[in-house]
Amino acid sequence: MLTLSQTRERLQTLGLHPSKKLGQNFLVDPNIVRKSLELAEVAAGDTVVEVGPGLGTLTGALLERGAEVYAVELDHRLAAALRESRATEPRFHLAEADAMDKPRADFPGDRPFKIVANLPYAISTPWMEKILAGPLPEKMVLMLQKEAADRFTAEPSGKNIGAVSLFLAAAYRRRPGHAVARTCFYPAPDIDSVLLHLERREQPYSFAAETRGLMRKFFTQRRKQIGSLARQEKRPELDVWLAALEAAGTASNLRPEALPLEAWISLDELLRSGRHMD
Numbered sequence: 001m002l003t004l005s006q007t008r009e010r011l012q013t014l015g016l017h018p019s020k021k022l023g024q025n026f027l028v029d030p031n032i033v034r035k036s037l038e039l040a041e042v043a044a045g046d047t048v049v050e051v052g053p054g055l056g057t058l059t060g061a062l063l064e065r066g067a068e069v070y071a072v073e074l075d076h077r078l079a080a081a082l083r084e085s086r087a088t089e090p091r092f093h094l095a096e097a098d099a100m101d102k103p104r105a106d107f108p109g110d111r112p113f114k115i116v117a118n119l120p121y122a123i124s125t126p127w128m129e130k131i132l133a134g135p136l137p138e139k140m141v142l143m144l145q146k147e148a149a150d151r152f153t154a155e156p157s158g159k160n161i162g163a164v165s166l167f168l169a170a171a172y173r174r175r176p177g178h179a180v181a182r183t184c185f186y187p188a189p190d191i192d193s194v195l196l197h198l199e200r201r202e203q204p205y206s207f208a209a210e211t212r213g214l215m216r217k218f219f220t221q222r223r224k225q226i227g228s229l230a231r232q233e234k235r236p237e238l239d240v241w242l243a244a245l246e247a248a249g250t251a252s253n254l255r256p257e258a259l260p261l262e263a264w265i266s267l268d269e270l271l272r273s274g275r276h277m278d
Helices: 004-014 030-040 057-064 076-085 121-132 146-152 163-171 209-219 226-231 236-247 261-277
Strands: 047-051 068-073 092-096 114-118 139-145 172-180 193-200
Touching: 030 057, 030 114, 030 139, 030 172, 030 193, 047 057, 057 068, 057 114, 068 076, 076 092, 121 139, 121 146, 121 163, 139 146, 139 172, 146 163, 146 193, 163 172, 163 209, 163 261, 209 226, 209 261, 226 236, 236 261
Parallel strands: 047 068, 047 114, 068 092, 114 139
Antiparallel strands: 139 193, 172 193
């Protein structure tokens, strides 16, 4: 587990400089590495997908715990260094790719797995949506800027809630995480971060692609009432949905952000049944 001085030395040896474009901030606090493994409950025999392994600090800790690691790294310079340093490690599998193209690295998804990721802010939401499309990991421990973590776990009627908050709430529950100061990174980012700890529900719910697209569209017009948003789609099944909401006591003059998760699940179930009838 590399400290600040060791990280600087390693980067200098490799002739590398942290890329602001790629959102590279290297973790230099061994205590946070240990906390990540503790929250993810990594044990021998586990399969772990790692996003952005960088210099391999967390990778090494995962392998020492006996985990099989599938990692995805975009920076070809870091990928080359990782391949060289882990050339004889059969439990390490590296995909040199964009995490948006390979959100689960090269893991085939044929058994239970966990995700430990240090996510760049720019891709956090679209990456999460790809993960939630399945197969679903048992646990996720995500290093995120605090703003992104707050958005992921926002409650209905909160200012930060969006479609991804609902997708996530349907499949995962938030567990106690850990605050991470900006001084734990090199170079230090502008804001503090957090280890977001997510545990899959006993009966996780995944929205269909059609419903996810419709929800995202509604949230881009979040100042409008859900009734007007649904009616402007001119789809009979949405009229049925609105009537069901009213009958259940949920007013159609609410904004999308105020609707409970159950209302969105009822929309998904209705759209699925409509496709089945066709």
